[in-house]
Amino acid sequence: MNRAFFAALESIYPPQRLLTRDVELLPYESDALTAFSAKPGAVVLPVNEAEIVDTVRLCHDHAVPFVARGSGTSLSGGSLPIPEGLTIGLNRLNRIKKLDPQQRIAVVEPGVINLSISEAAQPYGLYYAPDPSSQSICTIGGNIAFNSGGAHCLKYGMTSNHVLGMKVVLADGTVTKFGSESVEGVGIGPDLIGLFVGSEGLFGIALEITVRLMPQPEVYRTVLAAYDDLGRAGDAVSMVVASGLLPGAMEIMDRLAIEAAEASVKAGYPDAEALLIVELEGESIQVNTEFERLQGIIQQSGAFELRVAESEAERTRIWKGRKGAFSAVGRLSPDYIVQDGVVPRSRLGEALLAINALKVKYGLEVANVFHAGDGNLHPLILYDGRAVGALEKAEALAGEILALCINLGGSITGEHGVGMEKRDYLPAMFSEEEIDIMQALRRSIDPREIANRGKMFPGGEAPALKLQGLHPLEKAGVISRE
Amino acid sequence: MSVNAPRSVTELQAIVRDNERVHVVGNGSKTALHNAHDGAASAELSGMTGIIEYQPSEYTVTLRAGTPVRDLAAALSQQGQYLPCDPLMGASATIGGTVACNLAGSRRYRYGGVRDFILGAEVVDGLGRAFRVGGKVVKNAAGFDLSKFLVGSLGRYAIMTELTFKVFPDAPSFRSLRLDYGPLEEALRAVYFINQSAFELDALDLIPGARGWSLLARLAGYDETLPQRVERFSSAMARETAPLDIEELADSGSLWNPLADLAGGCLVKVALSPKQIPAFEAALAGARRRYSVGGNVAWVATDEVDALDAALQKLALTGLCLRGAVKSAVIGEPIDNVLAQRVKQVLDPYNKFM
Ligand SMILES: Cc1cc2nc3c(=O)[nH]c(=O)nc-3n(C[C@H](O)[C@H](O)[C@H](O)COP(=O)(O)OP(=O)(O)OC[C@H]3O[C@@H](n4cnc5c(N)ncnc54)[C@H](O)[C@@H]3O)c2cc1C
Numbered sequence: 001m002n003r004a005f006f007a008a009l010e011s012i013y014p015p016q017r018l019l020t021r022d023v024e025l026l027p028y029e030s031d032a033l034t035a036f037s038a039k040p041g042a043v044v045l046p047v048n049e050a051e052i053v054d055t056v057r058l059c060h061d062h063a064v065p066f067v068a069r070g071s072g073t074s075l076s077g078g079s080l081p082i083p084e085g086l087t088i089g090l091n092r093l094n095r096i097k098k099l100d101p102q103q104r105i106a107v108v109e110p111g112v113i114n115l116s117i118s119e120a121a122q123p124y125g126l127y128y129a130p131d132p133s134s135q136s137i138c139t140i141g142g143n144i145a146f147n148s149g150g151a152h153c154l155k156y157g158m159t160s161n162h163v164l165g166m167k168v169v170l171a172d173g174t175v176t177k178f179g180s181e182s183v184e185g186v187g188i189g190p191d192l193i194g195l196f197v198g199s200e201g202l203f204g205i206a207l208e209i210t211v212r213l214m215p216q217p218e219v220y221r222t223v224l225a226a227y228d229d230l231g232r233a234g235d236a237v238s239m240v241v242a243s244g245l246l247p248g249a250m251e252i253m254d255r256l257a258i259e260a261a262e263a264s265v266k267a268g269y270p271d272a273e274a275l276l277i278v279e280l281e282g283e284s285i286q287v288n289t290e291f292e293r294l295q296g297i298i299q300q301s302g303a304f305e306l307r308v309a310e311s312e313a314e315r316t317r318i319w320k321g322r323k324g325a326f327s328a329v330g331r332l333s334p335d336y337i338v339q340d341g342v343v344p345r346s347r348l349g350e351a352l353l354a355i356n357a358l359k360v361k362y363g364l365e366v367a368n369v370f371h372a373g374d375g376n377l378h379p380l381i382l383y384d385g386r387a388v389g390a391l392e393k394a395e396a397l398a399g400e401i402l403a404l405c406i407n408l409g410g411s412i413t414g415e416h417g418v419g420m421e422k423r424d425y426l427p428a429m430f431s432e433e434e435i436d437i438m439q440a441l442r443r444s445i446d447p448r449e450i451a452n453r454g455k456m457f458p459g460g461e462a463p464a465l466k467l468q469g470l471h472p473l474e475k476a477g478v479i480s481r482e
Numbered sequence: 483m484s485v486n487a488p489r490s491v492t493e494l495q496a497i498v499r500d501n502e503r504v505h506v507v508g509n510g511s512k513t514a515l516h517n518a519h520d521g522a523a524s525a526e527l528s529g530m531t532g533i534i535e536y537q538p539s540e541y542t543v544t545l546r547a548g549t550p551v552r553d554l555a556a557a558l559s560q561q562g563q564y565l566p567c568d569p570l571m572g573a574s575a576t577i578g579g580t581v582a583c584n585l586a587g588s589r590r591y592r593y594g595g596v597r598d599f600i601l602g603a604e605v606v607d608g609l610g611r612a613f614r615v616g617g618k619v620v621k622n623a624a625g626f627d628l629s630k631f632l633v634g635s636l637g638r639y640a641i642m643t644e645l646t647f648k649v650f651p652d653a654p655s656f657r658s659l660r661l662d663y664g665p666l667e668e669a670l671r672a673v674y675f676i677n678q679s680a681f682e683l684d685a686l687d688l689i690p691g692a693r694g695w696s697l698l699a700r701l702a703g704y705d706e707t708l709p710q711r712v713e714r715f716s717s718a719m720a721r722e723t724a725p726l727d728i729e730e731l732a733d734s735g736s737l738w739n740p741l742a743d744l745a746g747g748c749l750v751k752v753a754l755s756p757k758q759i760p761a762f763e764a765a766l767a768g769a770r771r772r773y774s775v776g777g778n779v780a781w782v783a784t785d786e787v788d789a790l791d792a793a794l795q796k797l798a799l800t801g802l803c804l805r806g807a808v809k810s811a812v813i814g815e816p817i818d819n820v821l822a823q824r825v826k827q828v829l830d831p832y833n834k835f836m
Contacts, residue, residue, distance in 0.1 A: 102674035103755055125678050147623050158621070160630065161598045168821075176820045180753060183778040184595060186634060187584065187753025188800045189817030190825070191597045194630020198623055203821075218680035241539055244562050244651040283682050285707045285714070342619045346539050374620045414621040422624075429624050434613045437828065438626050444824040456625075 001041040001084060005062040009044060009086075012054050019043040028087050031072040031079040032134075033421055035335070035391060040067075040081035045089045049167075049207045055088055056205060057173035065453040068205045070111060070139030075338050076419025078145060078200055082453055088205065090141050096120050097208070104213045105164060105181050110141030110206045117211065126213040129156045132415070133323045144206050146417035147198035151249045151322065152279075154373040156214060158415065160197040165210035168196060170203060171446030183212060200417050201452040203445050217281035220248070221291040222315045225303035226272035230254055230368070233274035234349040236301035237372045240278060241345065243297055245290055248281040250373035254352075256332070257325050257367040257380070264328035267321030270305050276372070277322060279315075325369045326380065333365070333382035335391070337398050340416040341405030345375040354404050355379055362397045376414035377405070403428065418456045426458055487529045491604070491612050491643050497525050498641070499610040504834050506637040508548060508579030522836070527578055530643060533557055541620060541649050542601065547578030547642040564652040566593035570741065578642045583802060584634035585751065588685040588738045588774045592702070593650065597633045604644035605632070608830025618646050631825065636802075636811065638836065639829045653702035656684065657712045658733040661697040661725040666760060669695035672723035673756055673777050681715050685738055688759075688773035694726065700738065740774040744783035748806030750790060750813070752780040752799055765793035787813065 009018055019025055020042045029037040041064075046052045059066045065085035072079050081087045093109035096117065100106070101124035106117055114135040117128035131150035132138055138148070140159075144166075149158035156162070165179030178192040179185045185193050196203055227233040233252050240247065253261065253275045262269050269275060278294060280287050298306055309315035321328075330336055343351045352368065355377075359366045365382040379401055383394040402412045402425050412418070412425045427435060439457060443449065484501075488494040498504050503522035527548035535544040538561040545554060551569045554577055558564050568589035569580040579585075581603075586595045593599075602616030605628075616622065616629030632642055663669040669688055676686060676699075684702035688695060701711055716728050736742045741749065747770070754762060756777035769784035782801070784790050787808055794801050794814025801813045 100757075101678055103757055104677050105755075125680070147627070149621065153621075155593070157594065157598055160627070161594055170821065170824075174820050178819055178821065181755040181757075182753045183755075183775060184584075184753035185597065187779075188634055188751070188802045188812065189819070190635040190639065190822050191584070191630045191633040192819060192821050194597050194627055194633065195821070195825070198627045215678060215680050217682075238539055241541070246651055283680060283711060285711050286682070286703045289704055289707050340623075342617075342621050344537070344540050344542075344619055346537065371621075376621050410619050411617050411622040411624050413623045415623050417623050418625070426624065431613065433611060434615075434625075437607075437611070437613060440828045441626060441628075441825060444827050445821070 001064060001086070002062065005058065005064055006042070008058050009042065009055070012051055012058075013044050017045040017047070019045070028069065028072070028081060028089065031074040031077060033075055033077040033080065033419070035337070035385070036077060036080055036420065038081045038083045040087040041084040043087040043089055045092055047092045049093070052088065052090075052205055052207060053169045053173065053175055055086070056169045056171065059086060059450050060171065060173045060448060063448045063450060065450045067452050068141060068145075068201050070142035071113070071137045073134045073138045074142065074146070074419060075340070075416045076413070076421040078417050078419040078452070078455060079142070080420055085453070090139065090205075101126055101213075103181060104215070105210055106213060107208060107210045108140055109208060110139060110144075112140050114138050114140060114143060117213075121213045125216050127216050128162065128211060129214045130159050130162055133326060140209055140211070141206050144197050144209065145199065145201045146415060149371070149415040151251050151371060153371070154250065155246055155248050160194055162212050163193050163197055163209060164212050166193055166196060166206055167208040168204050168206050171451035172448075175207070179210060181210060200419065200456050202442055202456060204451055217248070219284045219287050220279055220281045220315060221287050222277065222279045222309040222318055223294065223298060224269070224307040224309070224318050225276045225278070225298045225301070226270040226305040227274040227276065227303055228272065230274040230352050231349045232302050233276045234352060234372065236276055236298060236303065237348065238346060239297050239301055240294065243293060245280070245294060247278050247294075247373065249277065249279040250371070251277045251322055252368070252370055252372040253322060253325060254368040256365060257329060257369045260328035260332050260367060261321035261325050264331055265320050265324045267317050269321055270307075272305070276303070277318060322369070329367045329380045329382065333384065335383050335385040337381045337383070337394050338416070339377065339379045339381065339398050339401050340413045341377050341402055341410060342414040343375045343377065343405050343408040343410040345373075347408045348372065348375060351377060351404060351408055355401060358397055358400050362393055364394060364397055366397070371414070374414070375410065399425070420455055423456055424458050426456065484523045485526060486523060487526045489529045491606060494525060494606050494641060494643060495610045495612055497523060498606055498608065498834060502834065503836060506641050506835070508576035508582075525641065527576065527643075534644065538563055542618065542646060543649055544618060544644060544646040545577060546644055547576065549577050551575045551577055551580055558649055559652065562651055563649045565599060565647055566590070566650050567596045567599045569596075570739070577645055581633055581642060581645060582635055582637050583804065586775070588687050588740050591683065591685045591775045597630050599648045600629050600633060600645065601648055602646040603629045603632055603642050605640035605642050607640040608832060608834040612643070616646070620648050639825060641835075653684065655705045655708055656700055656702050656733040657708050658698065658700045658731045658737055659712065659716065660729050660731050661699065661719055661723075662691070662694060662727040663696065663723075663725055664694040666695050666763060668723075669697055670756055670759065670777065672697055672719065672725065675722050677776070679718070681718070686776045687740060688777050690771065698737070700733065740772050740781050744770055744772065744781055747783045747785045748787045748808060749804045750782045750784065750787070750801040751804060752782065752794065752801045752814070753778065754780055754799055758797065758799070761797055762793070762799070765796060766790070
């Protein structure tokens with residue numbers, strides 16, 4: 001960061017919103033992929049759109065790389081600072097600018113917390129559907145970058161499916177708008193929302209977002225089924241799908257995840273090898289009929305115990321264990337890596353068996369929590385970062401899981417994004433030509449490659465999670481693992 | 483103008499490489515899109531048809547872009563499934579054309595539009611490169627999602643050769659109702675009531691009549707529970723929105739084809755929000771029309787496209803002409819966008835697709 005650049009920053013931001021001292025930068029050095037940290041050159045905290053746009057233009061003019069940051073809960077290193085780059089913290093842009101219950105839309109700033117939209121919509125019987133487990137802290141801007149999803153995305157989709165309009169500043173400082181207040185979004189002309197959502201902060205910064213709200217379902221009916229075999233829980237999912245039911249959520253947890261959840265939130269889960277949560281939602285008359293069918297299917301699927309949530313409190317408890325599973329597993333072990341691979345649903349059983357074999361091969365514990373309805377696995381690989389070689393071993397295991405997902409015809413990431421963590425695996429999913437085209441696209445929008453430089457694409461100068469040994473930047477003391 | 487009917491991706495790539503201008507035609511059903519392309523070599527995808535992979539248990543289907551929408555719908559319905567964005571089933575509409583024009587029927591109301599169900603695609607771009615965008619599984623966050631970008635792209639960026647969609651189980655039975663109101667405002671108030679209620683309609687359209695406005699509402703579900711649900715819905719509507727009349731109609735495909743009564747003239751799609759309808763109505767001056775998808779899509783049939791063009795411009799709305807003799811398929815507010823231009827530079831720098 002040169003002097004001229006810095007002086008220009010000072011003309012935009014008062015000192016309390018332009019952070020440069022080590023102690024001020026510390027909270028921004030990592031995201032939720034805590035194995036890495038890097039020190040940004042500075043952090044700025046804009047309070048309005050104009051400041052963001054000015055900052056991006058400045059970065060473009062001076063070729064200073066920047067990363068937008070919401071709440072820093074990325075699990076793939078998406079909001080990890082770029083060493084000596086600028087981190088643009090967006091948490092202060094947290095206004096819900098408009099809420100129109102009649103048309104079921106809200107217009108929000110990028111730093112608005114996911115759950116606060118639902119809270120604001122609640123009095124009107126509406127809610128914002130995508131529900132990442134981190135929804136009480138993560139921001140809409142971050143959700144947009146990764147097209148985040150949650151347990152309830154089977155029926156109504158992920159973030160992208162709920163964004164109708166956006167105003168963005170592209171990485172070269174151009175401000176543009178697309179979409180509308182119609183549920184059609186862009187409607188006529190290429191769907192730019194679909195392109196921008198999921199671009200991992202590489203195209204620019206979302207300044208204003210129009211989201212669609214959904215009516216709260218009249219009822220939820222939730223069932224928890226316990227199995228003495230993980231494969232059987234997987235088969236139950238296929239049976240539900242084959243029956244023609246369309247649940248709002250279908251989630252599986254394995255023994256380790258169950259035990260962890262039990263120890264931390266005391267959800268009252270049965271002692272089992274696997275738990276399946278299936279939730280139906282909708283009009284009561286319809287759902288009650290569906291629920292009878294569902295119970296019949298689950299009974300046939302070999303569950304040894306079946307619990308039906310009889311009250312909202314019981315339903316909340318069932319979900320509390322599932323939603324808190326990551327943090328709960330975190331307590332079992334000093335460190336863990338969360339993976340996010342996707343496999344075709346019909347190959348879930350196969351994938352789980354293979355992960356079990358890998359566990360044995362590497363001598364590491366892996367807890368499995370996953371969105372079974374859409375084949376999205378979240379294996380949590382436990383390791384002790386203080387033990388020599390443990391992280392490398394965990395990463396090697398993670399790498400094998402990703403390879404497995406690709407071989408089974410799936411994807412390396414369902415919702416956490418490629419970020420820093422999986423950038424070396426992008427070539428395993430896409431051909432050289434396909435990656436070239438994506439890179440050309442990136443350069444056409446960001447000729448200086450300043451927006452979130454070093455993420456998503458293999459190579460580059462940002463710190464990479466290397467499979468073996470220390471990264472050169474670590475050796476040089478630029479980045480460090482905690 | 484030379485007409486080509488490639489049978490394979492390789493043949494299509496050659497056509498793109500060997501010609502200065504290339505114009506893609508699915509089956510030519512959207513005639514307005516093919517008016518302004520004299521001099522371009524046309525590539526007809528009607529030879530590239532067929533379902534490549536369909537696994538009902540995965541909720542996914544992959545098919546060639548020239549496949550008629552009807553064939554897809556038939557294959558899905560054999561397994562009790564459907565494509566919830568409800569592609570319009572004109573006699574010769576292809577799935578590629580459906581994506582390129584972003585066309586969805588009334589049932590789009592329930593679960594979403596084309597953009598919400600496309601998962602991935604194989605394309606040939608303006609440089610003749612053949613490549614894949616998106617994925618084949620229901621969830622994928624790796625790489626830029628160019629597959630959604632293709633929705634509504636009007637063939638100007640790349641030619642789709644293969645498409646993958648998410649599909650859902652379909653309901654076994656349906657019931658349809660007509661609710662009559664007086665002025666538009668009252669019908670819209672009923673729409674807003676439904677928007678904030680927990681009733682899950684399969685479709686909701688708004689139609690002008692001689693004496694007032696009507697809502698067409700459809701419920702989907704099981705035979706045994708539908709009568710009760712219809713009853714509940716009707717009485718809530720009667721209580722809360724005071725319709726002049728509620729009548730149950732025989733449910734049928736043509737009832738739910740938003741274009742059924744719009745034969746003749748120029749056919750135009752407009753995406754708008756329900757609150758824009760009154761101003762749009764005032765500017766329309768009586769063209770034949772139907773508001774679909776809960777008042778979020780207007781279908782207009784008119785012989786006076788220029789007047790419609792002017793009306794749309796005034797309201798900053800865009801229209802897409804699907805049928806009729808027009809200079810440009812896009813009317814009203816232009817759709818040029820800087821982000822789209824950047825994509826164009828990469829996928830079609832020589833403007834082969836115009
Ligand atoms: C305990 C836990 C549970 C989680 N559960 C889920 C889950 O269930 N599902 C799921 O999908 N994810 C989950 N995540 C991951 C994470 O919460 C999501 O990726 C979330 O969307 C990140 O939001 P954030 O505000 O923290 O973004 P950050 O981490 O701050 O940033 C993430 C990315 O977004 C970019 N970005 C931020 N704001 C903008 C903007 N305005 N415009 C453009 N780019 C921007 C950043 O540059 C960065 O690349 C979980 C994380 C944790 C820690």
